[in-house]
Structures are given as structure tokens and as C-alpha cells.
Amino acid sequence: xxxxxxxxxxxxxxxxxxxxxxxxxxxxxxxxxxxxxxxxxxxxxxxxxxxxxxxxxxxxxxxxxxxxxxxxxxxxxxxxxxxxxxxxxxxxxxxxxxxxxxxxxxxxxxxxxxxxxxxxxxxxxxxxxxxxxxxxxxxxxxxxxxxxxxxxxxxxxxxxxxxxxxxxxxxxxxxxxxxxxxxxxxxxxxxxxxxxxxxxxxxxxxxxxxxxxxxxxxxxxxxxxxxxxxxxxxxxxxxxxxxxxxxxxxxxxxxxxxxxxxxxxxxxxxxxxxxxxxxxxxxxxxxxxxxxxxxxxxxxxxxxxxxxxxxxxxxxxxxxxxxxxxxxxxxxxxxxxxxxxxxxxxxxxxxxxxxxxxxxxxxxxxxxxxxxxxxxxxxxxxxxxxxxxxxxxxxxxxxxxxxxxxxxxxxxx
Amino acid sequence: xxxxxxxxxxxxxxxxxxxxxxxxxxxxxxxxxxxxxxxxxxxxxxxxxxxxxxxxxxxxxxxxxxxxxxxxxxxxxxxxxxxxxxxxxxxxxxxxxxxxxxxxxxxxxxxxxxxxxxxxxxxxxxxxxxxxxxxxxxxxxxxxxxxxxxxxxxxxxxxxxxxxxxxxxxxx
Numbered sequence: 372x373x374x375x376x377x378x379x380x381x382x383x384x385x386x387x388x389x390x391x392x393x394x395x396x397x398x399x400x401x402x403x404x405x406x407x408x409x410x411x412x413x414x415x416x417x418x419x420x421x422x423x424x425x426x427x428x429x430x431x432x433x434x435x436x437x438x439x440x441x442x443x444x445x446x447x448x449x450x451x452x453x454x455x456x457x458x459x460x461x462x463x464x465x466x467x468x469x470x471x472x473x474x475x476x477x478x479x480x481x482x483x484x485x486x487x488x489x490x491x492x493x494x495x496x497x498x499x500x501x502x503x504x505x506x507x508x509x510x511x512x513x514x515x516x517x518x519x520x521x522x523x524x525x526x527x528x529x530x531x532x533x534x535x536x537x538x539x540x541x542x543x544x545x546x547x548x549x550x551x552x553x554x555x556x557x558x559x560x561x562x563x564x565x566x567x568x569x570x571x572x573x574x575x576x577x578x579x580x581x582x583x584x585x586x587x588x589x590x591x592x593x594x595x596x597x598x599x600x601x602x603x604x605x606x607x608x609x610x611x612x613x614x615x616x617x618x619x620x621x622x623x624x625x626x627x628x629x630x631x632x633x634x635x636x637x638x639x640x641x642x643x644x645x646x647x648x649x650x651x652x653x654x655x656x657x658x659x660x661x662x663x664x665x666x667x668x669x670x671x672x673x674x675x676x677x678x679x680x681x682x683x684x685x686x687x688x689x690x691x692x693x694x695x696x697x698x699x700x701x702x703x704x705x706x707x708x709x710x711x712x713x714x715x716x717x718x719x720x721x722x723x724x725x726x727x728x729x730x731x732x733x734x735x736x737x738x739x740x741x742x743x744x745x746x747x748x749x750x751x752x753x754x755x756x757x758x759x760x761x762x763x764x765x766x767x768x769x770x771x772x773x774x775x776x777x778x779x780x781x782x783x784x
Numbered sequence: 785x786x787x788x789x790x791x792x793x794x795x796x797x798x799x800x801x802x803x804x805x806x807x808x809x810x811x812x813x814x815x816x817x818x819x820x821x822x823x824x825x826x827x828x829x830x831x832x833x834x835x836x837x838x839x840x841x842x843x844x845x846x847x848x849x850x851x852x853x854x855x856x857x858x859x860x861x862x863x864x865x866x867x868x869x870x871x872x873x874x875x876x877x878x879x880x881x882x883x884x885x886x887x888x889x890x891x892x893x894x895x896x897x898x899x900x901x902x903x904x905x906x907x908x909x910x911x912x913x914x915x916x917x918x919x920x921x922x923x924x925x926x927x928x929x930x931x932x933x934x935x936x937x938x939x940x941x942x943x944x945x946x947x948x949x950x951x952x953x954x955x956x
Contacts, residue, residue, distance in 0.1 A: 434916055434917055435915075435916065435917035435918060435919070438917040438918065440927060442902070442928060443927055443928060443932075443934060444934070446934075447934050478811055479811070481811065602837070603890065605837045605838045605863065606837065606838075606839070606889050606890045606891060607839075607889075607890045607891040608838065608839040608840065608841070608889065608891030608895075609891075619863060621838070621863055626866060715810040715811070716810065716813070716815070716870075717810065717811050717813050718813060718840070718841075718859055718868070718870065720840065727840070729840065729841060731841065731843050731857070731859070733845055741845070742843070742845045742846075742928075744841065744843035746840060746841040746859075750894065750898070751841075751891055751894065751895070753894070754890075754891050754893060754894030754895070755890070755891070758890070783917055784917075
């Protein structure tokens with residue numbers, strides 16, 4: 372059972388409630404283009420809005436401004452070579468994309484990862500989830516008009532990004548995950564820094580949360596906005612906080628445990644009303660749960676290797692490449708020819724902070740994927756946009772858009 | 785356990801005899817290939833009778849050397865059963881169309897549009913079958929087909945003309 376959601380004490384203001392029963396004024400319908408260049412679209416997205424007065428009759432997302440043909444590129448590179456491309460999908464959460472992809476390849480290969488690597492992966496993935504949720508919270512609040520939250524969340528996000536920088540040399544395009552494990556181990560300083568951050572972090576969540584959860588404007592602009600029922604949300608294929616806000620406890624970390632999620636104590640927050648406020652509440656609770664997961668993982672971190680012992684597929688470590696001939700040959704072969712994956716097709720879904728990020732790989736037994744399909748949560752969430760925006764006011768469109776936590780790099784691929 | 789012994793597949797084989805072409809279980813992923821004509825009734829049965837209420841994704845694949853060139857893949861999930869199922873169907877290039885499952889899972893609307901955009905497979909009964917990621921007026925074909933070159937075709941050639949032509953004279 373997840374944490375119990377408390378209703379805020381301030382009564383609902385009633386502003387922005389979808390009222391299909393109200394008669395429309397039957398004025399002339401107007402078409403309005405929002406975007407592609409708009410600060411609230413977090414990338415380049417155009418929205419064609421059909422308006423009846425201020426009310427949205429139809430909202431048509433126009434996608435593809437960031438389409439780079441990533442799925443086509445995947446068919447022309449080896450399995451290792453695709454890892455950096457996944458950084459550029461959801462560019463604010465590169466670590467989780469890497470994680471989702473390497474898990475899919477490991478499932479295809481039937482490769483088991485050593486326990487230390489599983490823990491390292493889980494810790495970094497949850498750190499990335501915190502960064503993602505902080506980013507979402509800051510920008511969503513900024514879009515709605517609460518500017519202070521943005522400064523608070525970005526202050527904390529910056530600390531974690533610097534931590535990533537120390538870990539792998541990059542803040543955003545990380546490529547730290549490897550097929551069979553991770554690129555390098557934690558140093559004692561990194562562990563100490565992360566533990567210190569997590570000790571202080573609970574207070575920082577409260578700091579952001581108290582700015583919002585009883586704020587009249589925030590409540591008026593998020594309560595009863597973009598309501599979707601559990602049944603519809605499932606039918607649209609929504610996932611992550613967007614689905615859990617409607618009361619479905621579907622979380623792949625619990626449903627199909629991977630990494631170290633099965634070994635630690637945590638719970639899945641589930642909303643009730645399926646509105647923007649519940650989705651916000653879930654993300655705040657998830658920040659606390661991530662913090663709990665990381666603390667437990669750091670305490671339990673097992674010793675051992677951080678890369679699987681499978682020389683035919685796993686890249687040799689750099690110190691060996693520079694000192695032994697065999698490793699150098701292996702490294703050369705793996706980068707020029709890649710490894711042969713068994714014939715077959717697999718789908719592997721991973722609970723990224725936006726929702727279920729999945730990779731569907733068809734292998735024909737060669738060294739390149741025959742077909743690689745990315746199940747991008749942002750793309751699928753925008754499929755429900757028209758359904759969720761219909762009947763609301765034009766002023767709500769930014770809130771509705773923000774509530775999915777869409778990143779267009781992932782949506783357009 | 786072979787895939788045909790799985791309760792869901794067994795049920796489908798009894799309910800739709802002759803429509804199931806093959807079934808497989810690879811690394812714990814259950815998939816079933818059905819005849820193109822049976823896609824819609826089987827999809828409806830999965831949603832209504834077997835509680836496969838969550839659509840995960842719709843993918844497509846191109847096998848240019850085979851008689852039925854394209855494959856359309858629906859991945860569905862049942863929250864209650866905690867069961868994943870992959871529903872596949874094959875379609876030839878001459879035909880190039882399957883029934884749309886938009887009416888069963890709403891999310892299929894965008895996902896099928898993406899398949900159409902990338903692979904050129906049409907969907908009967910789709911309410912809004914347009915390109916989604918590429919521009920509406922894009923005419924160079926369908927980029928995820930195997931005969932489409934990695935570097936694209938068409939508009940990039942105009943770069944060469946641009947480079948070889950003399951620069952226009954300045955008028956100011």
C-alpha cells in the first residue's frame with residue numbers, strides 16, 4: 372500500500388472545471404496555432420487548437436520537428452554503438468534511456484548482470500529520476516506562474532548533474548551504462564557526496580512542496596484539470612505518473628522487478644482523481660521514494676565486479692585494453708564488427724520517470740538490430756492530448772501539456 | 785513449456801481455430817501470429833474477454849525477400865493477469881493494409897499513424913491516417929523500409945546542385 376493521499380484543506384475553487392453541460396455561445400469557431408516555438412512546449416511542438424470562444428473544442432498536436440530517424444540509425448550500427456544515441460532521446464534523462472536500452476539488449480542476449488552492477492544501476496537510475504522530476508516540477512511551476520520553485524529545483528538538480536559529471540564526465544549525455552554492467556565503479560567520494568545529498572534532500576522536497584501544495588493559484592490551476600479515467604488512460608497506453616494519477620498502480624519496478632528494486636523497501640504512490648494535481652502529488656511522493664531507494668541501496672551495496680564476465684559481448688575495461696594484447700584485439704573486434712545476437716524478438720519495458728520506456732528489438736542473428744522500435748512514453752502521451760484537453764479553457768493548455776512531462780526529443784525520435 | 789500450451793494461446797486456438805498461424809515463446813515473451821483477416825476479432829476478444837486492456841506499442845517490420853513483406857506487431861498487456869502478449873500479422877506489399885484497432889485501444893490511433901508514416905502500411909477504418917513525424921507533403925517514400933537508403937533520398941541531392949552552381953551575384 373502506497374502513501375495515503377491527503378486532500379488539501381483549501382476547498383476547490385471551481386475554476387477551470389470542465390463543464391460540458393454549459394451551453395456553448397455558438398460564436399464563430401477560431402483556429403489558433405500554438406508553437407512550434409513556444410516556451411511552454413519544452414522543445415518544438417505545434418498545437419492546432421480549435422476554439423469556441425475560450426473553450427478548446429479540438430487540439431491537434433503536430434509532431435516531428437525533432438525527428439532524426441533514430442530507429443533507422445539503429446539498424447546500421449552495432450548494439451554497442453547505439454548507446455550514445457539513446458542519450459539524445461530524452462535528453463534531460465539520459466541515464467534512464469541508457470538503462471532501458473542495455474536492459475533490452477541483455478534480455479535478448481540472456482545476459483545476467485553482477486549484483487554490484489545492478490545496485491550501481493539502480494542508484495544512478497533513481498538519481499536520474501530525481502533530476503527528471505525536479506526538472507518537471509520546476510518547469511511546470513514556471514509555466515503556471517510560480518517562479519520560485521524553478522530556482523529551488525534547479526539548484527538541487529545542479530548538484531546531481533555535477534555528481535554525474537564526476538561519475539562519467541558528462542552532465543546530460545552520459546552513456547554510463549554498458550551492456551553487461553556499467554562503465555566505471557563509484558569512488559568513495561562519490562558515495563559520500565550522494566549520501567550527503569540524500570540526507571538533506573527530504574527537507575528540500577518539503578521546501579518546494581510547501582510553496583505549492585496549499586497555494587491557491589496552484590490548486591485552482593491543477594485541480595480537476597485534464598481529468599482522465601483509469602479505463603481511458605489504459606486504453607490510450609498512458610504510463611508512469613500519468614497513469615498512476617488515475618488510480619492504476621502499474622509500475623514496472625513492482626510488476627516486473629529489475630535492478631535492485633526487488634531488494635529494497637519502497638511503495639508506489641497512486642492518485643485518485645486522475646487530474647493534474649494528483650499527477651503532481653505522485654511525482655512529489657516519488658521523489659521521496661527515490662530518496663528512500665537510494666539510501667537503502669547505498670547501505671546494501673555489495674562488493675564484486677561491475678561488469679559481467681562475458682568476453683564475447685562485454686567490452687573489456689580500459690586499463691586492460693592498454694596493457695594486454697587480447698583485450699585490445701577484443702575491443703577492436705567488438706567495435707568494428709560487434710557481436711552476433713541470437714535470432715528472435717524481444718520487448719523490454721523500463722519504468723523511466725516519464726512512463727514506460729521500452730525497446731522492441733528484432734534480431735536476425737547478425738551484429739546489428741534488424742529492427743529497433745522505441746516505445747517512447749512522450750509520444751504515446753501526446754496521443755491522449757486531444758481527449759484530455761477537450762472542453763477546458765485555452766489558459767489550461769500549458770498546464771495540460773506540462774502534466775505529461777513531455778520531452779520532444781523522445782517523442783519525435 | 786511450449787507457447788501453444790500457454791493458457792492464453794490455448795484459449796485463442798480454441799476460440800479462433802484456423803486463424804492462429806504460429807505462436808512462440810522467446811525469453812519469456814509470448815507472441816502469436818494471426819491471419820490478417822482475424823486481427824480485428826482477435827483484438828476485440830483480447831480486450832473484452834481476456835482483459836488485455838493496456839496497449840504498449842505498435843511496431844512494424846519489413847522483410848523484402850518474403851512473399852508477405854510486412855509485419856505489423858501489436859504489443860498488449862493485461863494489468864490484471866500481469867501478462868504481456870504480442871499480436872503479429874503479416875501483409876503483402878500489393879495489399880499493404882490491415883484493419884485498424886483504434887476502436888479497441890484508443891492509443892492505437894497515434895501508433896498506427898507512426899507505422900503508416902514509417903513503413904507505408906495502411907489501416908482500414910483509421911479515422912485520421914496521415915503522416916505524423918514526417919511532413920504531410922513528404923513524398924520520398926517510407927524511411928523504415930529496407931530499400932530506403934540510410935542517408936535519405938530526394939532533397940539531399942539538391943545540396944550538390946547548390947554547391948556546384950556559381951554563387952548568385954550581389955545586387956546591393
